[in-house]
Amino acid sequence: MLRNFYTPHLGAGLLLSGLLALATPAHAQTDLLADLEKQTVDSTRREVVAATFKGTHIINAQSVETPGQGTLAFLIQHRFGTLNSGAYEFFGLDQAVLRLSFEYGLTNRLAVGVGRTNIDKTFDGFVKYKALQQTTGARPMPVSVTLFASAAITTLRFTDPAVERNTASRVDYAYQALIARKFSPGLSVQLMPTLIHRNFVANAAMQNDVYAIGAGLRQKLTKRVALTADYFYLLPGNTARNYRNALGLGFDIETGGHVFQLHFTNAKGMTEKFFVPQTDGNIFNGDIYFGFTVARNFTIKSQLK
Amino acid sequence: MKRPFSLFLAVLWLLSLSAAHAQTRYLTKTGHVSFFSATPIEDIDARNQQVAAVLDLGTGQLAFSLPVKGFVFKRTLMQEHFNESYLESDKYPKATFTGRFAGLDAATLALPGPHAVQVAGDLTLHGVTRRILVPASLELQGGQLVAAATFIVASADYGIEIPLLVRDNIAKTVTVRVDLTCAPVPSVADAARSPR
Numbered sequence: 047m048l049r050n051f052y053t054p055h056l057g058a059g060l061l062l063s064g065l066l067a068l069a070t071p072a073h074a075q076t077d078l079l080a081d082l083e084k085q086t087v088d089s090t091r092r093e094v095v096a097a098t099f100k101g102t103h104i105i106n107a108q109s110v111e112t113p114g115q116g117t118l119a120f121l122i123q124h125r126f127g128t129l130n131s132g133a134y135e136f137f138g139l140d141q142a143v144l145r146l147s148f149e150y151g152l153t154n155r156l157a158v159g160v161g162r163t164n165i166d167k168t169f170d171g172f173v174k175y176k177a178l179q180q181t182t183g184a185r186p187m188p189v190s191v192t193l194f195a196s197a198a199i200t201t202l203r204f205t206d207p208a209v210e211r212n213t214a215s216r217v218d219y220a221y222q223a224l225i226a227r228k229f230s231p232g233l234s235v236q237l238m239p240t241l242i243h244r245n246f247v248a249n250a251a252m253q254n255d256v257y258a259i260g261a262g263l264r265q266k267l268t269k270r271v272a273l274t275a276d277y278f279y280l281l282p283g284n285t286a287r288n289y290r291n292a293l294g295l296g297f298d299i300e301t302g303g304h305v306f307q308l309h310f311t312n313a314k315g316m317t318e319k320f321f322v323p324q325t326d327g328n329i330f331n332g333d334i335y336f337g338f339t340v341a342r343n344f345t346i347k348s349q350l351k
Numbered sequence: 352m353k354r355p356f357s358l359f360l361a362v363l364w365l366l367s368l369s370a371a372h373a374q375t376r377y378l379t380k381t382g383h384v385s386f387f388s389a390t391p392i393e394d395i396d397a398r399n400q401q402v403a404a405v406l407d408l409g410t411g412q413l414a415f416s417l418p419v420k421g422f423v424f425k426r427t428l429m430q431e432h433f434n435e436s437y438l439e440s441d442k443y444p445k446a447t448f449t450g451r452f453a454g455l456d457a458a459t460l461a462l463p464g465p466h467a468v469q470v471a472g473d474l475t476l477h478g479v480t481r482r483i484l485v486p487a488s489l490e491l492q493g494g495q496l497v498a499a500a501t502f503i504v505a506s507a508d509y510g511i512e513i514p515l516l517v518r519d520n521i522a523k524t525v526t527v528r529v530d531l532t533c534a535p536v537p538s539v540a541d542a543a544r545s546p547r
Contacts, residue, residue, distance in 0.1 A: 078405055079414040079449045086380055086403040086416065093420065097431050114427030151427075231441050269436050270514065300436070301516050348425040350398060 092183040098190055098228040099236075100272060101341050102149055102157075102174075104262040105294030105309045106321045107238060107276040110192040110226040112149070112157035112174050116347025119149040121161075123316045123339045130332030138336060145316040150346070155179075163316055170317045172196035172220075180228060194222040198319045215246035220318030222260075232266035240278065242322050256323040257281040264298065272298040274307070278322050285323050292325040307339040375409035377496040377533035384417055384529050386504070388522035395429065395521065397422040404531050406489075406496060408457065413470070413498075414449040415531075437511050438477055447475045455489060465490040470500065479509040487529075498531040 099109035102119060113119045123145040127138030135141065147161030147170075155176040162169050178191040200216050219242070226236035238260030247254055262276035276294045280286035296309025312327030314320070314335055327333030382402035388395045399422045404415035419440040424430040434440040450472010459466055465488040474483050487500035505524045506513060513521050 078407065078412050079416065079447060082378075082403055082405045082414050082416055085378070096420075097435050114430075117427045231435075300432075301514075343426070343428045345426045349423050349427060349430070350396065350425050 090184050092181040092186065095180040095182060095190070095228050098180065098226050098234045099264050100298045100300060101305045101307060101339065103307070103339055103341075104236065104264065104274050104276045105296050105307065105311060105339075106292055106313050106316065107236070107260055107262050107278070107294075108172075108174065108192075108194055108222065108224060108318075109262070110176065110190045110224045110236060112155070112176060112192070113151035113343065114349070115151045115154045116345060116349065117151045118344045118346050119341050120344065121145075121147045121149065121339060121341045123147070123163075123337070125311070125314050125316065125335040125337035127335065128327065128332065129310075129334045129336065143314055143316070149174075161317065163320075165315050165320060166200040166202045168198050168200045168317060168319075170196055170198035170319075180226070189225050189227045192224040192226075194220070194224055196220045196318055198317050211246065217245050218319040219243040220322070222318070226262075232272075234264045236260075236262040236276075238262065238278075240318070240322055242319055244319070244323070251284050253283055253285050253323075256283070256285045258322050260322075267297075270300040274298055274309070278325075280323070289323060290325050290328060292321045293329060305339075305341050307341075309337055309339075310334050311337060376405060376407050376536040378405045378536050379403065379531050379533040382415065382417075382529070382531035382533075384527065386422075386525045386527045388525040390520060390522050392520045395424070395525070397424045397430070397433070399423070402529075402531065404498075404533060405536075406452075406498060406531075406533055408460065408496070411451045411453060411455075412449075413452060413472070414447070415529075416445055416447045419444060419446055437506070437513075443476075443478045445475075446477075449473055452487065452489070460489060460491055463490075465497075465499070474504075476504070476509045477511050481508055492532075494535060496531075496533045496535070498529070498533065500529045502527055 099111050102109055102111050102113065103121070125143045127135055127141030129137050131138050143163065143165055145161050145163035147159055149157055149159035151157045157174045159172045159174070160170070173195050175193045176190065177193050178187055178189065180190040181187040196219065198218050204211055221241045223239050224236060225238070226234060228234045240258040240260055242256040242258070244254050244256070258278045258280050260276060260278040262274070264272050264274050266272045274296045278292045280289065280291055290312060292311065292313040294309050294311035294313070296307055299306040299308065312329045312333055312335070313325040314327065315324060327335065380403045381400055382404045383398065383400050384402045385396070385398040399417050401421040402415055402417040404413065406413040419438050420434055422430065422433065424433065450470055452468040452470045454468045455466055468487050468489055470485045470487045472483065473480050483502065485500050485502040487498060490497045503524050504527050507523065
């Protein structure tokens with residue numbers, strides 16, 4: 047640039063410097079923001095991908111999401127009877143099974159929950175930990191991984207005095223690795239290797255350990271409505287021969303403080319020990335349960351100090 | 352004879368240019384912007400402490416830029432909705448402002464206490480740019496430039512839709528508060544030479 051001023055003509059040199067001096071403020075106006083952006087660029091910065099799913103459940107399955115730190119979520123999960131139960135049962139609306147649960151975020155990664163469902167008067171407790179979070183930026187993490195462990199105890203009174211059963215025989219466990227990726231703002235997909243361990247099964251042929259692979263997805267239709275699906279494939283075995291794979295299809299509808307999830311599924315139970323190894327509904331016969339989940343979040347501890 | 356004279360002029364011009372810029376730029380990367388809105392049902396309060404800003408006292412220009420995802424809300428769900436549904440921060444990750452301030456000279460600024468200025472410029476939010484006029488204050492405190500402003504932003508002006516269902520929970524306008532403490536930038540040449 048300095049070479050410009052070696053002009054042999056004084057007039058031109060003056061003119062040029064004058065023009066440059068005039069041009070400088072207008073030029074700098076836009077440059078100031080560009081300079082600022084340049085200085086604040088941090089190439090090592092990584093950003094966590096948020097809101098892979100709207101809720102902590104997809105339909106039957108848990109999602110990778112947990113309530114954030116200090117947030118208490120109250121969930122009402124509901125399944126009516128099957129659609130094929132006829133007009134007398136008002137197509138299932140006369141019957142209902144329910145699960146009420148609380149989930150609390152101890153940290154932004156760790157959450158604990160308790161639930162009660164009226165099937166077999168079952169209590170369950172679970173721990174969810176976001177082991178990996180999908181990130182963008184430098185060295186991005188391609189997926190989120192949430193580890194899930196749950197224990198469920200049935201408290202239904204024993205009716206058969208001939209069978210001797212202790213408390214341990216009432217307990218079942220579920221272990222899952224929830225692996226999800228948000229491919230775009232609209233599309234999220236989740237895979238769920240699952241193990242259900244049952245301390246007690248009715249006969250020798252039934253499996254104490256049931257393995258399954260689950261898959262779930264969320265596709266946004268509008269900003270506040272999304273299509274959801276989840277499916278559990280039972281790995282070959284006695285359970286797979288006698289029971290069916292659980293399928294759910296539904297919609298997430300977001301209002302202010304609530305997320306409404308409306309769905310159709312062939313599984314009646316809402317804890318892992320029920321819907322993974324004990325689903326008996328045949329979709330093609332119309333054994334479809336209409337259901338919904340309503341989640342309400344309460345802020346126990348504010349994020350703002 | 353002509354050549355050395357024009358060279359001298361050029362050097363003089365360059366010197367005056369650097370003199371005008373030296374010690375007049377103030378910068379921060381950790382400025383604060385918060386906003387607040389109140390309805391009978393719910394108060395919304397969010398804070399961002401990742402605001403980058405630069406003010407040039409020599410030219411009266413200023414610019415700032417903040418990551419929209421940097422806003423922290425009282426409620427985690429509110430924060431998620433803010434990013435996902437309202438500001439669409441994946442699509443529009445930054446909010447920026449560029450403009451200039453008027454009504455202040457260097458001699459006045461040297462006096463203690465906050466001095467009122469008028470800031471005019473372009474606010475870009477949610478992909479929409481609008482010209483705004485904002486009263487602000489500037490003050491030199493121990494070599495640092497402290498800037499503050501409070502103004503009102505209407506979400507409809509920036510194409511931010513509020514669905515009918517929650518229209519009673521979310522106010523149509525929010526009060527934005529800016530608080531910056533900027534350190535002097537040694538000189539333009541030094542700043543350009545340093546990698547970050």
